[in-house]
Amino acid sequence: MALVEEQPEKHCWVCFATERDDCSAEWVSPCRCKGCTKWIHQSCLQRWLDEKQKGNSGGAVSCPQCGTEYHITFPKMGPVVYFLQQIDKALSRASPFAAVGVVVGTVYWSAVTYGAVTVMQVVGHKKGLYAMERADPLFLLMGLPTIPVVLVLGKMIRWEDYIVRLWQKCYYRGSTRYLPHVPGDGGAGDHLSVSRTLCGALIFPSIASMVGRLLFRRMPSNLQRTILGGIAFVLIKGVLKVYFKQQQYIIQANRHILNYPETNGDEQSQGGEEDAEDSGNE
Amino acid sequence: MALVEEQPEKHCWVCFATERDDCSAEWVSPCRCKGCTKWIHQSCLQRWLDEKQKGNSGGAVSCPQCGTEYHITFPKMGPVVYFLQQIDKALSRASPFAAVGVVVGTVYWSAVTYGAVTVMQVVGHKKGLYAMERADPLFLLMGLPTIPVVLVLGKMIRWEDYIVRLWQKCYYRGSTRYLPHVPGDGGAGDHLSVSRTLCGALIFPSIASMVGRLLFRRMPSNLQRTILGGIAFVLIKGVLKVYFKQQQYIIQANRHILNYPETNGDEQSQGGEEDAEDSGNE
Numbered sequence: 001m002a003l004v005e006e007q008p009e010k011h012c013w014v015c016f017a018t019e020r021d022d023c024s025a026e027w028v029s030p031c032r033c034k035g036c037t038k039w040i041h042q043s044c045l046q047r048w049l050d051e052k053q054k055g056n057s058g059g060a061v062s063c064p065q066c067g068t069e070y071h072i073t074f075p076k077m078g079p080v081v082y083f084l085q086q087i088d089k090a091l092s093r094a095s096p097f098a099a100v101g102v103v104v105g106t107v108y109w110s111a112v113t114y115g116a117v118t119v120m121q122v123v124g125h126k127k128g129l130y131a132m133e134r135a136d137p138l139f140l141l142m143g144l145p146t147i148p149v150v151l152v153l154g155k156m157i158r159w160e161d162y163i164v165r166l167w168q169k170c171y172y173r174g175s176t177r178y179l180p181h182v183p184g185d186g187g188a189g190d191h192l193s194v195s196r197t198l199c200g201a202l203i204f205p206s207i208a209s210m211v212g213r214l215l216f217r218r219m220p221s222n223l224q225r226t227i228l229g230g231i232a233f234v235l236i237k238g239v240l241k242v243y244f245k246q247q248q249y250i251i252q253a254n255r256h257i258l259n260y261p262e263t264n265g266d267e268q269s270q271g272g273e274e275d276a277e278d279s280g281n282e
Numbered sequence: 283m284a285l286v287e288e289q290p291e292k293h294c295w296v297c298f299a300t301e302r303d304d305c306s307a308e309w310v311s312p313c314r315c316k317g318c319t320k321w322i323h324q325s326c327l328q329r330w331l332d333e334k335q336k337g338n339s340g341g342a343v344s345c346p347q348c349g350t351e352y353h354i355t356f357p358k359m360g361p362v363v364y365f366l367q368q369i370d371k372a373l374s375r376a377s378p379f380a381a382v383g384v385v386v387g388t389v390y391w392s393a394v395t396y397g398a399v400t401v402m403q404v405v406g407h408k409k410g411l412y413a414m415e416r417a418d419p420l421f422l423l424m425g426l427p428t429i430p431v432v433l434v435l436g437k438m439i440r441w442e443d444y445i446v447r448l449w450q451k452c453y454y455r456g457s458t459r460y461l462p463h464v465p466g467d468g469g470a471g472d473h474l475s476v477s478r479t480l481c482g483a484l485i486f487p488s489i490a491s492m493v494g495r496l497l498f499r500r501m502p503s504n505l506q507r508t509i510l511g512g513i514a515f516v517l518i519k520g521v522l523k524v525y526f527k528q529q530q531y532i533i534q535a536n537r538h539i540l541n542y543p544e545t546n547g548d549e550q551s552q553g554g555e556e557d558a559e560d561s562g563n564e
């Protein structure tokens with residue numbers, strides 16, 4: 001207290017100007033920093049804050065050196081502006097939920113439409129339209145979207161894989177050699193399998209109707225014809241799939257890794273062959 | 283050639299067993315490696331390959347030490363299996379495109395439905411239905427989905443921001459002090475702005491119809507009433523938004539960063555206050 005320190009000249013740590021450069025500029029010491037980073041121009045700090053906050057004018061900003069949070073005062077807000085701000089905030093908060101609602105609504109409406117188209121495809125155009133017009137609207141709005149859901153769930157039951165695994169167990173029972181796993185669908189990641197399941201499930205009624213018209217032409221009822229067509233398609237496809245997976249498995253189980261062709265004196269013939277190939281490629 | 287090296291005992295680098303442990307096991311030397319990693323059991327390498335390939339049985343696998351690609355032979359594939367494999371590959375290749383098609387179809391169909399609902403909302407239920415029934419189906423399938431697209435594009439024109447910027451230029455012309463940027467919508471990232479634009483655009487016809495029914499009750503035509511309601515809503519909302527942004531801007535421009543309260547002898551009163559607060563909290 002007794003020792004009066006001489007105040008060093010202020011200089012701004014943003015623009016490096018001193019008090020002598022601009023007498024009218026407003027100075028502020030917003031944090032615990034001492035020495036050369038104690039003082040800053042009010043306007044330089046404002047510009048620096050804008051860059052830090054990047055449009056989010058309400059966010060807290062601290063001194064990068066001492067970590068003190070800057071204390072910022074704003075002019076008082078009028079009631080109208082406050083009201084508008086609350087509305088703006090509420091809309092911003094609600095908009096993600098509304099967007100999710102739009103997406104869900106889109107999917108739901110497409111599922112309803114798909115269900116209606118499927119009903120008309122399976123029981124016949126006129127009959128389906130007549131049945132849906134007479135049905136309870138609530139029942140339709142609940143029932144129609146379940147059609148694609150049930151189709152996708154049904155497609156997810158991989159009974160062919162189960163049969164292949166059963167066959168594998170019986171066939172290779174007691175075998176001592178190493179057996180590979182049953183190869184999966186396509187084998188190139190999950191998103192491929194998801195899109196195959198989805199598309200396969202959605203196109204199934206069309207295929208069932210087509211197969212029904214091809215194989216069971218004499219059936220009088222559209223519904224019976226499509227159901228029989230669907231069953232026939234599932235069985236034929238299942239048998240082919242089981243056969244294909246079995247063959248894939250047998251090929252996989254009987255693969256053989258070859259010796260690397262040696263180029264020294266031990267196996268002169270193999271080495272010679274490779275040399276000949278190499279010179280042929282050159 | 284003259285020097286016959288004694289062949290060291292084979293041992294497998296996967297299971298560490300030697301020739302003496304299992305006389306019947308098949309050995310393979312699949313790569314350029316010499317010494318202790320030259321030999322491996324055929325079955326051990328098969329298992330190791332399965333783990334490396336993770337279901338993708340066609341993938342090339344190399345020795346982790348010398349980098350030589352293993353040469354694997356498969357038993358010959360029958361024509362039926364080859365045919366099934368080609369079908370499987372084609373389906374796997376087509377399924378992502380089909381899935382994209384399903385998504386696009388879903389969005390398109392929802393846009394058609396939204397357009398039809400909007401036409402009925404704007405010109406009246408009966409009149410809209412009558413007009414759409416008499417219109418060319420191709421025109422409807424092309425025209426109806428453009429309605430939500432046009433609404434979203436129209437919503438993206440931010441004319442209020444333009445007015446605020448114009449006002450800012452005229453008002454603060456010649457000002458030497460630092461001026462902040464005009465604050466953006468909500469200011470919390472782009473996805474929020476996207477969902478606000480989308481939802482705002484899609485709900486606009488409903489709001490226009492509501493405002494039209496409230497303010498222009500005497501209008502005989504539903505179409506005129508809704509159009510006037512839409513214009514009124516856009517104008518009222520625009521004026522409020524411009525006012526809100528101006529006020530936000532003024533508040534932002536007049537914020538003030540305070541000095542950090544010093545606790546040394548220079549400002550005894552402030553320091554004393556802070557000490558009192560501290561002791562009060564203890």
